[in-house]
Amino acid sequence: MIKYILIVFFLAHIIFAQENSQQKVLEAKQMVFPALVHIQPVKEFLSSGEKQKVQVTGSGVIISADGYVVTNNHVAEKANYVRCTLSSKQELQAEVIGLDPWTDLAVLKLDLSEAGLDSVPFATFGDSKSVEVGQMVIALGSPLGLARSLSLGVISSVDRYFNDVGEMISPFNLWIQTDAAINPGNSGGPLVDLNGSIIGINARAVVFGENLGFAIPSDIVKYVVNQIIEKGEVERSEIGLEWQEIKEYRAFIKKPHLQGVLVAGVEKGSAAESAGIQAGDLVTKINAVAVSAIHLEELPKIRLLIANLPVSSSIMFQLIRNNKKMEIEVVSTRQGKFQGNEFNCEEWGISVQEITPRIVKNFQLESDKGVLVSGSKGGGKGEKADIRPGEILLKIDGVAVEGLDDFKEKYEGYKKEREKSFLLFLKSGQSNHFALIQGEDK
Amino acid sequence: MQLIQNFRQIFGISLMLVCPLFAQDVANWQNIKERAENNLVNIEYYEEIQSPESISQINKIRKTLSGVIVDSSGLIMTSSKIFKAKMGFSASSHYGPAHPPKDIKVRLKSGEPVNAVFVGKDDDKNVAFIRTVKPLGEPVHFYNKKIIKNIGQKIFLVFQLSEKYNYQIMILERVINSIIPGSPDKLLTEIGTQNISFGLVYNPDGKNIGILYSAAAGFSAPYSYAPRQSGFGEVILPDTFSDLINDPPTYKKKNTTRKKWLGVNMQPFTRQLARYFNAEKYNGILINTVLKGSPAEKGGLQVGDVLIQFNGTKLKSEKNADLAVLRNLVRESGEESIEVKVLRDAEIKSFKIKLTAVPISQYLADEVSNELLGFSAKELTKDIIMAKQLDYDTNGVWVSRVERAGWADLSGLRVGDLLVKIDNDDLQSIHQLDTFLNRFEKEKPSYVSLFVKRQSETRFLFIKTNFN
Numbered sequence: 001m002i003k004y005i006l007i008v009f010f011l012a013h014i015i016f017a018q019e020n021s022q023q024k025v026l027e028a029k030q031m032v033f034p035a036l037v038h039i040q041p042v043k044e045f046l047s048s049g050e051k052q053k054v055q056v057t058g059s060g061v062i063i064s065a066d067g068y069v070v071t072n073n074h075v076a077e078k079a080n081y082v083r084c085t086l087s088s089k090q091e092l093q094a095e096v097i098g099l100d101p102w103t104d105l106a107v108l109k110l111d112l113s114e115a116g117l118d119s120v121p122f123a124t125f126g127d128s129k130s131v132e133v134g135q136m137v138i139a140l141g142s143p144l145g146l147a148r149s150l151s152l153g154v155i156s157s158v159d160r161y162f163n164d165v166g167e168m169i170s171p172f173n174l175w176i177q178t179d180a181a182i183n184p185g186n187s188g189g190p191l192v193d194l195n196g197s198i199i200g201i202n203a204r205a206v207v208f209g210e211n212l213g214f215a216i217p218s219d220i221v222k223y224v225v226n227q228i229i230e231k232g233e234v235e236r237s238e239i240g241l242e243w244q245e246i247k248e249y250r251a252f253i254k255k256p257h258l259q260g261v262l263v264a265g266v267e268k269g270s271a272a273e274s275a276g277i278q279a280g281d282l283v284t285k286i287n288a289v290a291v292s293a294i295h296l297e298e299l300p301k302i303r304l305l306i307a308n309l310p311v312s313s314s315i316m317f318q319l320i321r322n323n324k325k326m327e328i329e330v331v332s333t334r335q336g337k338f339q340g341n342e343f344n345c346e347e348w349g350i351s352v353q354e355i356t357p358r359i360v361k362n363f364q365l366e367s368d369k370g371v372l373v374s375g376s377k378g379g380g381k382g383e384k385a386d387i388r389p390g391e392i393l394l395k396i397d398g399v400a401v402e403g404l405d406d407f408k409e410k411y412e413g414y415k416k417e418r419e420k421s422f423l424l425f426l427k428s429g430q431s432n433h434f435a436l437i438q439g440e441d442k
Numbered sequence: 443m444q445l446i447q448n449f450r451q452i453f454g455i456s457l458m459l460v461c462p463l464f465a466q467d468v469a470n471w472q473n474i475k476e477r478a479e480n481n482l483v484n485i486e487y488y489e490e491i492q493s494p495e496s497i498s499q500i501n502k503i504r505k506t507l508s509g510v511i512v513d514s515s516g517l518i519m520t521s522s523k524i525f526k527a528k529m530g531f532s533a534s535s536h537y538g539p540a541h542p543p544k545d546i547k548v549r550l551k552s553g554e555p556v557n558a559v560f561v562g563k564d565d566d567k568n569v570a571f572i573r574t575v576k577p578l579g580e581p582v583h584f585y586n587k588k589i590i591k592n593i594g595q596k597i598f599l600v601f602q603l604s605e606k607y608n609y610q611i612m613i614l615e616r617v618i619n620s621i622i623p624g625s626p627d628k629l630l631t632e633i634g635t636q637n638i639s640f641g642l643v644y645n646p647d648g649k650n651i652g653i654l655y656s657a658a659a660g661f662s663a664p665y666s667y668a669p670r671q672s673g674f675g676e677v678i679l680p681d682t683f684s685d686l687i688n689d690p691p692t693y694k695k696k697n698t699t700r701k702k703w704l705g706v707n708m709q710p711f712t713r714q715l716a717r718y719f720n721a722e723k724y725n726g727i728l729i730n731t732v733l734k735g736s737p738a739e740k741g742g743l744q745v746g747d748v749l750i751q752f753n754g755t756k757l758k759s760e761k762n763a764d765l766a767v768l769r770n771l772v773r774e775s776g777e778e779s780i781e782v783k784v785l786r787d788a789e790i791k792s793f794k795i796k797l798t799a800v801p802i803s804q805y806l807a808d809e810v811s812n813e814l815l816g817f818s819a820k821e822l823t824k825d826i827i828m829a830k831q832l833d834y835d836t837n838g839v840w841v842s843r844v845e846r847a848g849w850a851d852l853s854g855l856r857v858g859d860l861l862v863k864i865d866n867d868d869l870q871s872i873h874q875l876d877t878f879l880n881r882f883e884k885e886k887p888s889y890v891s892l893f894v895k896r897q898s899e900t901r902f903l904f905i906k907t908n909f910n
Contacts, residue, residue, distance in 0.1 A: 248853075248904035252889040265900035279893065279900055280866065361898045364831050421718050429831045431707050432730040432745060436714055 021136065024194040028138055029150055031196025034121035035062040036087045036140050037069050038147040039094075039108070039188060041079030046342050046351040048389075049377030059141030059189030060084070060108065061198060063225065065119040067110030070225055071188030072203050073099045076106035084108070087148055090115050098228035101338035102236070103172060103220055104203050106188075107228040123190060126197025128217035131158055131176060139180040139202055139213065141189025153180030153211065160214060161297045168204075172304045174297055175214040176200045182213025191215040223308075236307040237332035239315065240270020241277065243302055245293045249282075259292040260284040260320065261302055267361060275330040277317065285318035306332065342374055343408055347415050348437055349380015350387055354404040363392070370394045371407045373426070385435035387426065395425035471598075474644050475611050478600045479551050481582040481650075482642060484609050485509045485520055485572065486555070487543035494857045495846040497811050497818055502544070508601045508640045509548065509572065510582045510653065512687045516556075516574035518548060519687065521640040521655055522563045524570045527805035529563065529693075530700050531825040540805045542693055546572055550579050551602065551609045562691035562699055566773060568655045568676070569683050571690040582642065584680035585649035593621055597631065597677065599654050601641030614638075618677065625767055629677040643677050652679040695806055701773035703800035704743075705736020708768070710759035711748050719748075724785050725758035726750035727768055733824075734834035741795030743784065750790070751783035772797065809842055810876045814883070815890065815905055816848020817841055817855055821872040830860065830897075837870045838862065841894075853905040856896065863893035886910065 037060040044053050058075030062068070069084065076082065082094040092115045094108040112120065135155045143149050157177035162170055178191060182205040191200035200215025227234040242265035250258045260282040266273045283291060286305055293299050309315060311334040319326050340354025352371040353359075360368050370392045376383045393401055396414075401407050414422060421439040425432065488502040509520035525542045547555040556574045563570035599614040614633070622628035633656060641654045656675040691699035711728040726748040732739050743749075749757055752771050759765055775797055782793050801824040811818035819839040822832070826840055841859040844851050861869050864878050882890060886909035893902050 242899065242901075244902055248889070248906070249902065251906070252891050252904045262902060264902060280863075280902070364898050421714070423715075423718055430731070430733070430828050430834065434709060434715070434728060434730050434746075436712075436718055438714060 021194075025136070025138060025152060028192055028194045028196040029140070032061065032123040032138075032140060032190055032192045032198065033087055033148070033150075035123040036060075036148060036189070037062060037071075037110075038085040038142045039069075039071055039075055040083045040085070041076055042081040042083075043078045044080045045078050046344050046375055049344070049349050049351045049375040049380055049382065051344060057142055057145040057185050058187045059185065059202070061140070061188075061190040061201075062086075062110070062120050062122040063125070063198075064122050067094075067112050067117075067120050068097070068225070068229060069094060069108040069110060070190075070201055070221060071106050071108060072201065073101045073104045073106045074203075075188045076108060077101070082108060084110060085147060086120065090117075092117075098232045098234075100224050100228065100234045101167075102169065102234070102335075103216060103224050104170070105201065105216065105221060105224045105228075107225055123192075123196070123198050125218045125222050126193055126195065126199045128158075128176065128199050128219045131155055131193070131199050131217075133158055136194055137178055137180055137199065138192050138194075139178065139182055139186060139189060139215075140192065141182075141186035141202060143181065143183035143185045145185050151181035153178050153213075156212075158217075159297045161300070162214075170216075170300075172300050172307060173216055173220045174300055175204070176217055178213050178215065179211035180213060181211065186213070235311060236335035237309045237311050237313055237315075238270075238335040239272040239275075239277075239306060239330045239332050240267035241265070241272045241306075242267070243293065243299050245296045245299060246282070247294050250294070258282075259290065259294075261291055261293040261299070263319075267357075269367075271330050271333050275328050277319070277328055277330065278321065280321070281326075282320040283317055284320060285316075287316055288318075307335065340372075341404055343371075343404060343411075345382075345411055347418075348382045348411075349377035350382035351375040352393060352404065352407060355392070365392065368403065370401050370427075371404050381437050382435070385424070385437050386433070387424065387435045388428070391426040391428045391433065393424055393426050397423055398425075470646065470648050471613055473648050474598055474600060474613060477648075477650075478611050478613075478642055478644075480580040481510050482600065482602045482611065483509045483511060483518060483548045483550055483579065484602050484604065485518070485524070485546060485548050485558070486605075487524060487546040489526075490541045490544060492540065492843070494843045497813050497816060497843055497845045497848070500541075505543075506604050510642055511579045512571075513581050514577055516558070516577045517561070517687070517690065518558065518572050518574065519569050519653070519683065520572065522565060522568045522570045523639070524572070525560060525563055525693070528565050528803045529698050529806060530565065530703070530800035531803045531823055531828075540809075543572075548572070548574050548578070549609065551611065553578070553609075560693060562693040564683075564686055564691050564699075566701065566770075567682055567686065568678065569653070569686060571686070582650055584684065585645075585651055586680050586684065589645070589651050589679060593618055596646050597651070598644040598646070599631070599633065599638065599641050599675070600644060601638055601654070624763070625770055626679065626682055629679070631675050631677060632673055633675040634673055638675065652677050653683070654678075696802060696808075698802070698806055700799040700802070702775045702778075702797040703737065704772045704795070704797065705733040705738045706743060707731035707733075708749070708765055710761055710764055712760055719785075719788075721748070721785060721788070724748065724750055725756070726785060727757050727759045727765060729784075737795050737797050741782075742793050743782070743795070744786065746786070748785040749782055750785055751781075753777070753780045753782070773800070804842075808872045810872055810879060811843070812879045812882070813845070814909065815850050815879070815907065816845035817850040818843040819861055819872065819875055822860075830858075832860070839869055839872050839875050849905050849907055853892075853903045854901075855892065855894070855903055855905070858896070860895040861892060862895055862900065863891075865891050866893075882907075883909075 039058045039060045042055050060069040060071035076096050084094045085091050093111045097107040097109050099106045133155050139151045156179050160175040160177045182202050186202045189202050190198040191202050193199050199218050201221050202215045204214040206212040244262040244264035246262050263279050263281040265279050291302050313332045315330050317328045336357035340356040342353045344351045351374045353374040355368040373389050373391045375389050376387050419439045422437040424435040485507045489505050491501045507520050509518040512519045542560040546558040548558045549555045558572045558574040561571040561573050595618045603610050603612050616631045618629050619632045620630040639656050643652045643654050645651050654675045706729045708727045709730050711726045716722045729747045779796050803825050804823045807820045807823045809818050809820045820842040822838050839861045844855050844857050890905040
């Protein structure tokens with residue numbers, strides 16, 4: 001008899017727990033769902049020296065009554081027109097307030113007046129630091145364009161680290177991994193705990209994997225969003241160091257309890273290089289705060305420590321070089337642009353791009369002088385002169401091109417002289433190339 | 443009736459004309475076959491392929507080629523693809539067989555195999571030489587005199603079939619299908635088969651007028667160095683290679699016979715460019731790049747110079763193919779010191795330049811390996827420097843092979859990594875690395891530290907060892 005009572009009690013417990021979870025999911029959904037936004041930006045970009053337009057679909061979440069929306073940078077970047085649909089199916093336009101490619105976040109502002117609204121429902125951020133593996137979460141958004149979708153899962157990991165791959169970078173944050181279904185289109189949508197708080201912004205998924213979605217933790221999102229709303233961008237300090245975790249280094253030098261972080265590289269021409277920091281230095285303190293990265297996952301917080309200091313901060317590094325303690329002061333500079341501006345030279349059939357520090361590094365250039373050829377239109381004057389994307393334009397008619405603004409200014413002048421030919425001097429790797437932009441026949 | 447009689451007369455005359463011609467042709471085919479049998483040989487050899495993922499494992503692949511006996515001492519000329527690695531550096535780099543052919547056996551038609559060794563090769567002329575340990579057969583006699591190079595000219599291609607066909611001679615009747623102007627002109631013939639790689643070429647008079655080279659055939663190896671011009675063969679005339687027969691190029695690692703180089707990249711000085719520079723009365727070649735430390739740089743040439751004369755030869759270029767003239771002049775230059783005339787800032791200037799041997803390719807570079815650590819490294823050669831966009835005068839070593847799942851692989855070392863430091867010491871030469879590796883074998887450290895550069899990033903790697 002007791003056995004049967006126990007079974008009934010156990011079943012009742014399961015049913016009650018299920019009902020309880022079901023109730024919590026519904027309540028959480030109810031808190032965020034009204035703030036969900038289906039975003040359809042029209043992006044304008046240059047491809048092969050020509051303007052192209054494309055409409056994409058993403059997700060977002062309203063975070064204030066006056067209509068600020070958080071989404072991903074990769075949803076909102078290059079958008080010249082953003083159409084948003086609220087979960088109430090009301091459509092309205094939004095303005096891009098600011099972008100932060102370094103964290104893949106963006107802030108939009110809904111034009112409430114267009115829909116005759118005074119305010120909109122919004123969701124609130126939770127604390128991503130208190131999130132635990134195994135905790136139930138819901139993801140909201142527009143997977144493959146299917147608006148107002150909800151998926152359910154658990155937190156699979158709270159400290160996933162990704163190395164930078166091309167444009168996919170995340171130097172300042174770890175990722176929350178979830179098995180809640182995340183598909184293309186979910187980008188920018190909220191990952192929500194069962195209290196109905198945003199604990200992350202969904203941004204990535206493994207296309208050939210199953211149930212492997214990744215969200216940017218809400219603590220990072222809050223910081224970035226506030227900065228963007230206040231200043232229109234996130235201003236960061238930079239010194240030009242590449243960091244490396246010390247797990248193997250500790251074993252190599254037989255100091256298993258060593259604390260610190262290894263300098264793996266010093267960028268050419270950076271503040272750290274001119275201050276004298278070298279690859280191989282072991283940094284133990286930054287501004288008197290002990291720092292250590294035994295494992296890879298501890299690197300973002302060190303990068304963030306420096307990035308979040310005001311630009312032109314004097315930063316004191318305590319380090320160990322050849323078994324000697326040293327102190328080196330580095331004055332931070334403003335973090336360079338992630339992506340340079342692009343300019344379309346219609347007359348010449350090419351597009352050119354500003355040379356950012358990232359281009360200098362990735363192309364292993366000596367300086368940021370010149371402009372990068374980003375596209376060449378088939379049949380254009382540039383293509384006929386054998387100008388290829390990826391080349392660096394250094395000189396025109398023997399005169400150095402200093403940068404994009406200098407180029408634009410010169411180009412406006414050239415456009416007036418249609419009959420004149422121009423000799424461009426370009427560089428690609430170790431090889432140069434002269435290209436003659438042919439003047440039009442009189 | 444009249445018509446029938448006439449027809450008979452015409453038929454009779456035609457028969458008289460055709461019969462002797464037919465007889466002549468058969469005689470030629472037979473004649474060519476008999477002569478070629480004494481000159482053509484079958485070369486059997488092993489190509490050694492080393493994987494970039496293995497230190498010790500070498501795959502040996504048996505291959506065959508035709509060759510021709512070119513002197514009475516046992517010198518045999520064959521296709522340069524008997525050893526595919528380039529001797530001089532070029533802008534593109536590949537991984538491939540770094541060792542010359544091994545276990546070479548040569549035989550005349552159905553004859554006993556005779557051992558041979560690799561002598562050397564000429565990458566530009568597409569020929570290589572081997573030498574048998576004892577003389578065999580008869581040297582071929584090339585007809586060196588004036589050869590008509592008309593398109594449509596009939597030729598006979600003669601080569602030796604492989605063991606499968608009992609090493610018999612095979613003759614194909616073909617024509618010159620295209621003549622590509624140049625110095626020398628390229629004579630192309632459509633072979634129509636992928637099976638011929640090297641053979642002799644006869645004219646209808648039974649005169650041996652040259653050799654046949656086909657880039658297309660025999661590329662069973664995973665690495666190819668020539669465009670696959672399917673079905674095309676190139677007739678190479680004796681004036682291209684007769685000097686080489688008298689003085690064959692030699693393969694001796696770093697002392698291998700190499701071409702000369704100037705060290706510039708160039709582009710055609712087109713009429714449009716000439717007009718732009720107000721220099722329409724000049725023809726030449728525009729220099730767009732001068733490589734650091736090259737003969738051109740040492741001799742004073744600059745980017746933007748227009749080369750108008752090379753050792754007295756006037757230069758002219760309107761398209762890329764025209765640049766080959768100067769390239770050949772430089773590469774084949776017998777003289778070390780040459781004079782060039784350039785147009786610079788509307789003035790003609792003369793420069794004396796000392797031409798040197800083209801820097802070696804990575805295939806001739808010294809390599810050191812350590813099986814226990816599981817990696818090999820080579821000294822930096824100019825081809826690798828260019829591929830990696832390093833400063834042209836960079837010294838150092840790069841990782842050429844990493845044993846799959848070996849200690850180095852597990853630590854994250856990758857083929858192509860530049861080794862900058864080892865155990866915190868700067869690494870400038872391959873010999874230095876060799877010293878370190880020998881020391882590690884004795885001292886058996888539990889970790890080895892490497893500081894590597896991979897594209898634009900640097901990183902420390904710690905190889906966990908297990909010497910004991």
